[in-house]
Amino acid sequence: MTAVPAPSPVLVLVPGVAGTSAPGEEPFVLADPAAPQLLVTDLGIVRGEGAFETIGVFDGRPMALAEHLARLQRTADMEDMGALDLGVLERAVHAAIAAHEAVGEMLVRIFVTPGPEAGAPGAARPTAWIHAKASPDYSAPRRGIRVVALDRGIPTTAPATSPWLLAGAKSLSYAVNMAGLREAERRGAQDVLFVSSEGYALEGPTSTLLVRRGDTFTTTPVEAGVLPGTSLGTVFAALRAEGCVCTEELLTPAQIVAADGAWLIASGRLAAPITHLDDVPLTVDHALSERLSDLISGRA
Amino acid sequence: MTAVPAPSPVLVLVPGVAGTSAPGEEPFVLADPAAPQLLVTDLGIVRGEGAFETIGVFDGRPMALAEHLARLQRTADMEDMGALDLGVLERAVHAAIAAHEAVGEMLVRIFVTPGPEAGAPGAARPTAWIHAKASPDYSAPRRGIRVVALDRGIPTTAPATSPWLLAGAKSLSYAVNMAGLREAERRGAQDVLFVSSEGYALEGPTSTLLVRRGDTFTTTPVEAGVLPGTSLGTVFAALRAEGCVCTEELLTPAQIVAADGAWLIASGRLAAPITHLDDVPLTVDHALSERLSDLISGRA
Known part of the structure; x- marks a missing residue:
């Protein structure tokens, strides 16, 4: 019996999550999920600050995406994180799904943090990413x-x-x-x-x-x-x-x-x-x- | 008037936090705090799991370090994270202080997470780091x-x-x-x-x-x-x-x-x-x- 390799997770970084892309910078970009991507000063890790959503994707279709995005903004509001660019996040979710091997069931997670803490490089600019992976056996x-x-x-x-x-x-x-x-x-x-x-x-x-x-x-x-x-x-x-x-x-x-x-x-x-x-x-x-x-x- | 540049923060990664260093791997190592160091799959960011301590360092002396290390283990126990190598962490704290420019007051933080989530590369091996920086004006x-x-x-x-x-x-x-x-x-x-x-x-x-x-x-x-x-x-x-x-x-x-x-x-x-x-x-x-x-x- 030959082991079937599991499909690889996909990571999309979203620097444009708050409309803060630098000139010429893409609002979202594919990245390596197996390489370090986050600063140790990010308030998401330092203080557990930030919002996330987990979206079920069935036969390539993310379900209730609008509701998930609205809830993400609701959490961001409760944490005083300001307005997110939900349009950019929606496109980034679709890009993550498109980049992932076709599977029947997928979990796509959106993460947004307030970014690095005060005084650290990149402070006050939110960090955001999308992580897509095949669902476990439920x-x-x-x-x-x-x-x-x-x-x-x-x-x-x-x-x-x-x-x-x-x-x-x-x-x-x-x-x-x-x-x-x-x-x-x-x-x-x-x-x-x-x-x-x-x-x-x-x-x-x-x-x-x-x-x-x-x-x-x-x-x-x-x-x-x-x-x-x-x-x-x-x-x-x-x-x-x-x-x-x-x-x-x-x-x-x-x-x-x-x-x-x-x-x-x-x-x-x-x-x-x-x-x-x-x-x-x-x-x-x-x-x-x-x-x-x-x-x-x-x-x- | 010439602006005095602020001293640079110091980062020490501690792969040996749970006695899990690979053969030949140093239990702790200096790293760049301005470069990404963490995986997006780390349970510290995905679920806010992990423990931390902030230690005041005055004239180069970390105060109540033993008490901080004991409390770090106490939190780790409450989160079912298992035994930490407190001796390695203590040495890593001193290494971080030694690597930092001499300042009157410093904040040294220890972070330990359960590591990447199940199924992700590096899962079940704790992530730990020490971050040292000059204190703000209190x-x-x-x-x-x-x-x-x-x-x-x-x-x-x-x-x-x-x-x-x-x-x-x-x-x-x-x-x-x-x-x-x-x-x-x-x-x-x-x-x-x-x-x-x-x-x-x-x-x-x-x-x-x-x-x-x-x-x-x-x-x-x-x-x-x-x-x-x-x-x-x-x-x-x-x-x-x-x-x-x-x-x-x-x-x-x-x-x-x-x-x-x-x-x-x-x-x-x-x-x-x-x-x-x-x-x-x-x-x-x-x-x-x-x-x-x-x-x-x-x-x-």
């Missing part, structure tokens, strides 16, 4: 995931009372999200459902919550301090067209366990049905899970 | 700082109940700390005192709280989810030798305003007396502030 989580509910510490009122806590920002400061995933692993689970300090279900570390109760589908209100789900608009539009009711509502883990199904939805992994929440089994509808995934990936 | 904050109290969202019980929230870790995910400082600036202040969700004073975004009430000096208990202050041991030892009482205790902002003085202490900026907390004036003792700074900087 077949197992798409069949089902065991999930643990973990306290996210802060209340659902945090966005209104304490905007500096950046609740609902997709910032580069994701150490807590990663620590949550390691805690899930220690407990024999594959993912996390973060819960507010009042006990309401929020979202996964890298995913959006969707709950079905009869013909009603529910997600967490953005105002409670979660990311606006980029795939959710597509899902809700299709479900509404079939006469389902789609709502934003705060639910408790107990309500989720008692529901007719629950998923953690993400742009690349698609709809992962929750089989167990803290070891309590949930109703799993594989046909509906596949349909939700097909909707999000544009394969419906 | 004379203004050493005379006094206006401080705002900002909700940190989480309770003082978080370390015990929810270790995945990384309360008290000096991780690279500092976006919230930086957003807090920008909020302070918007309110006409220079720094932040983070407060727990129960209303107890915790620490600054990059500093430790010290409060004086008569002959008693108090800081926040580490168990409440703050960093163990590296300079505090020196300060407490000297104060105790003079007959003062030094305690770890939870205080409210109201108790701090009514105290005989309060400071935010940091390794480089030293003792910055709080002149106002949320616009309420505090007692300021400049002679004591200078003495505390002299203790921390080893100039007493």
Whole structure:
């Protein structure tokens, strides 16, 4: 048996992310992802400042790209990073996809940081890049995931009372999200459902919550301090067209366990049905899970 | 008038941070801080994972270096990063100081990340570097700082109940700390005192709280989810030798305003007396502030 070499990741640097290209400089350019590209003084590494998005690309088509770009700007605004040139980023995303070997499923990530810290060369000019790679095998989580509910510490009122806590920002400061995933692993689970300090279900570390109760589908209100789900608009539009009711509502883990199904939805992994929440089994509808995934990936 | 050129920063890369040097590879090596050194796949930038320390260096002497190295390992442990070679890091810190132009005050920072993400070249081998630069002019904050109290969202019980929230870790995910400082600036202040969700004073975004009430000096208990202050041991030892009482205790902002003085202490900026907390004036003792700074900087 001959090993099939994995397709190589693609990197596109985007010096023109804030309309700040030098005269004659291309706003984006292909670069080597295996060579060092970042300064040690970049605030993205020094302080975890910046925004990112992960976009699922299916058969060459990036899904909900406009929604991802809008959310990137939303995070940048929450971190006082100013206006990004979303048109340049959109073209750079397409350039990264075009430069990548054709694969069925790809993850394209956009990163933007405030650039090097004050006093360092290049300070105050944002750093941005696009990284494209073939998706890992998501077949197992798409069949089902065991999930643990973990306290996210802060209340659902945090966005209104304490905007500096950046609740609902997709910032580069994701150490807590990663620590949550390691805690899930220690407990024999594959993912996390973060819960507010009042006990309401929020979202996964890298995913959006969707709950079905009869013909009603529910997600967490953005105002409670979660990311606006980029795939959710597509899902809700299709479900509404079939006469389902789609709502934003705060639910408790107990309500989720008692529901007719629950998923953690993400742009690349698609709809992962929750089989167990803290070891309590949930109703799993594989046909509906596949349909939700097909909707999000544009394969419906 | 001739402009005096600022001394150049020094960068030391530490491939041997986890005893993982390749055969014949030096455990640390001087590098160019103005050239790209980091991969875009490093988990330090992709997820804000990793640990850092900032060490004040006065007349060439790094202060409380052992305490900083111990705290770096503590953060690494909280992030499941494994054992670091603290001996190599210590030698690399001294090499960075030796390579830097002699200046009265220097900031030396140590950074360690888990390395590139799974599947990327170099994955699972930590990335580490030391960055040394001349300190900025801290004379203004050493005379006094206006401080705002900002909700940190989480309770003082978080370390015990929810270790995945990384309360008290000096991780690279500092976006919230930086957003807090920008909020302070918007309110006409220079720094932040983070407060727990129960209303107890915790620490600054990059500093430790010290409060004086008569002959008693108090800081926040580490168990409440703050960093163990590296300079505090020196300060407490000297104060105790003079007959003062030094305690770890939870205080409210109201108790701090009514105290005989309060400071935010940091390794480089030293003792910055709080002149106002949320616009309420505090007692300021400049002679004591200078003495505390002299203790921390080893100039007493």
